[in-house]
Amino acid sequence: MKGTIKFYNSNDGYGFIFSADTNxxxxxxxxxxxxxxxxxxxxxxEFSEFKNKKGLGAKDIKLLENCQSQENSKYSDDRIVCPSCTKKIIPRIQYLNNAPYASHCPYCGVMIKKFQSDLRNFLFFIVLAIILISGYFIFVK
Known part of the structure; x- marks a missing residue:
């Protein structure tokens, strides 16, 4: 079937397609x-229709004609390809303790990049070793 995007909510990831053939x-x-x-x-x-409990749905949706708007043009260079679902995306940032922790694909949820390295863990063990070694020398003397 063919139709026109009537509405799309980018925050929630859903929308509606109007088909003039079926009205x-x-x-x-x-x-x-x-x-x-x-x-x-x-x-x-262009899409395939299916019916579910809530009504009519569209699947296998393919873009036929792009009405290039200002909204879509801002994504042309900034997006990357997700290694899992192969869609072009702008990764979503996950925060931990008010610091960026990792980025994820908004479609499939796979982790794209982890920002915090294991350097913090390494430094923790170095400080712990220094404390233990200095404590050993204090108690031995």
């Missing part, structure tokens, strides 16, 4: 999106 809206999740360009209202797409 109906089809729900879709970003996991069914097969293009490298993020969905945007007004884009022409």
């Amino acid at each position: 109906k809206d089809y729900y879709f999740n970003i996991t069914e999106w097969k293009s490298e360009i993020l969905p945007n209202a007004g884009q022409k797409v």
Whole structure:
């Protein structure tokens, strides 16, 4: 089937496609999106329909015509390819103790990069060794 993106919520990863052939809206999740360009209202797409408990849905969605908007153009150079799902992404940052800890794919959740190295653990053991060695010499003398 062919249709037009009617609405897409980038924060929650879902949207609706309107098909003029059936005059109906089809729900879709970003996991069914097969293009490298993020969905945007007004884009022409081709999809397969399916029915579930909640109604009509779209799957295997492919972009036919891109209405290049300012929103999509900002992602053209900043994105990377996820090593797991192979989609172009802007990784999401995970924080631990108010410091960046790791980045993850917003689609499949795989860890892209870990920011904090094991240097902190190494330094902890060095300090612990110094304390133990100095304590040994204090008690031995």
